[in-house]
Amino acid sequence: MVKAKKFVLRKHPEGLPKSTDFKLVEEELPPLKENEVLTEAVFLSVDPYMRAYMSTLSLDTTMIGSQVAKIIESRNPKYPVGKYIVGQFGWRTHTITDGASAAGSGPLIVLPDLGDLPLSLGLGVLGMPGNTAYFGFLEICLPKVGETVVVSGAAGAVGSHVGQIAKIKGCKVIGIAGTDEKGKWLTKELGFDHFINYKTQNVGEELKKVAPEGVHCYFDNVGGEISITVMNQMKMYGRVAVCGAISSYNEKETPKVTSPFRPIIFQQLKVEGLYVTRWNDRWMEGINQNLQWIKQGKLKYHETVTEGFQNIFNAFVDMMNGGNTGKAIVKV
Numbered sequence: 001m002v003k004a005k006k007f008v009l010r011k012h013p014e015g016l017p018k019s020t021d022f023k024l025v026e027e028e029l030p031p032l033k034e035n036e037v038l039t040e041a042v043f044l045s046v047d048p049y050m051r052a053y054m055s056t057l058s059l060d061t062t063m064i065g066s067q068v069a070k071i072i073e074s075r076n077p078k079y080p081v082g083k084y085i086v087g088q089f090g091w092r093t094h095t096i097t098d099g100a101s102a103a104g105s106g107p108l109i110v111l112p113d114l115g116d117l118p119l120s121l122g123l124g125v126l127g128m129p130g131n132t133a134y135f136g137f138l139e140i141c142l143p144k145v146g147e148t149v150v151v152s153g154a155a156g157a158v159g160s161h162v163g164q165i166a167k168i169k170g171c172k173v174i175g176i177a178g179t180d181e182k183g184k185w186l187t188k189e190l191g192f193d194h195f196i197n198y199k200t201q202n203v204g205e206e207l208k209k210v211a212p213e214g215v216h217c218y219f220d221n222v223g224g225e226i227s228i229t230v231m232n233q234m235k236m237y238g239r240v241a242v243c244g245a246i247s248s249y250n251e252k253e254t255p256k257v258t259s260p261f262r263p264i265i266f267q268q269l270k271v272e273g274l275y276v277t278r279w280n281d282r283w284m285e286g287i288n289q290n291l292q293w294i295k296q297g298k299l300k301y302h303e304t305v306t307e308g309f310q311n312i313f314n315a316f317v318d319m320m321n322g323g324n325t326g327k328a329i330v331k332v
């Protein structure tokens with residue numbers, strides 16, 4: 001008999017979640033039925049969408065999230081023992097699944113052979129955030145050589161990846177993030193052309209200096225006033241991919257921000273929201289392309305790793321507060 005540990009939601013958080021909003025509980029798992037497999041979590045992901053969904057989850061349900069897990073027992077030939085899968089199993093150590101019920105932030109997949117690369121990349125650059133960057137940026141921003149691209153949330157999992165794809169596509173890239181340390185990583189290591197620290201600089205004034213020609217594409221990970229400021233400096237027919245709004249996820253009421261309609265109308269912007277599961281049927285295309293770029297040295301990644309399943313809440317809050325560079329991961 002296997003005992004799973006899991007975090008359940010005890011209270012709907014107000015503002016930044018507190019550890020007391022969650023409870024760690026143990027659950028005895030039953031023997032496997034035909035077609036089922038038993039998995040053990042190896043890496044868990046902490047992502048901003050978790051905060052956005054927390055208020056809608058029923059109390060006492062397992063906190064949502066994806067993980068890389070090892071198959072340790074199997075009654076399903078599609079999922080042999082010893083293989084690693086990426087599944088939306090939640091904040092839990094052990095899971096019984098038949099492979100069919102996973103949904104939410106990507107399909108359940110058996111991880112392809114990553115060679116010497118860490119399995120945790122299946123939650124980042126070779127997983128949901130990587131596919132968000134790949135499909136979201138290429139399909140919605142439609143970047144062209146020589147164009148100017150702005151990315152907010154630039155030093156995180158999705159943003160750092162978008163900026164690098166923009167460089168691969170021959171664009172000039174400006175990243176907006178919250179610390180100078182992150183800025184150094186973006187410009188010195190990843191090849192971003194410019195960095196703006198939204199906490200210490202005036203985004204509008206800095207953007208005028210580094211992109212006097214105007215902005216063709218904006219990949220928006222944060223929402224709020226930063227995004228309005230960027231949209232006001234976009235070129236005619238600019239494209240905006242609205243990917244995330246982390247600046248508002250901890251707010252009870254949707255914050256009031258300056259209206260974006262003027263630039264949308266007068267600069268005739270194309271503004272499109274995206275949700276990565278739109279491309280579930282092309283999932284492996286994104287993963288294979290990102291893997292190839294890594295192998296070619298064109299795409300770099302960084303992970304901020306927290307050790308210990310019991311520390312997943314701290315890892316989540318740290319990420320929401322900007323403590324991560326690249327992908328925030330928990331190693332069990």
Ligand SMILES: NC(=O)C1=CN([C@@H]2O[C@H](COP(=O)(O)OP(=O)(O)OC[C@H]3O[C@@H](n4cnc5c(N)ncnc54)[C@H](OP(=O)(O)O)[C@@H]3O)[C@@H](O)[C@H]2O)C=CC1
Nearest residue numbers: 048156157158177178221243244245246247274275276322
């Ligand atoms: N639409 C989709 O399908 C998907 C959307 N997303 C969205 O993309 C965004 C980035 O996700 P992801 O890359 O996983 O997360 P990140 O790795 O970027 O981590 C979150 C980062 O957000 C920044 N941040 C926190 N609060 C604010 C704020 N008030 N204003 C500006 N920045 C803030 C912090 O960096 P800093 O130090 O710069 O403040 C923090 O490190 C999120 O909004 C997420 O919801 C992600 C995946 C799929």
Ligand SMILES: C/C=C/C(C)=O
Nearest residue numbers: 048049105243244276
């Ligand atoms: C799958 C993730 C979605 C968002 C909005 O973060």
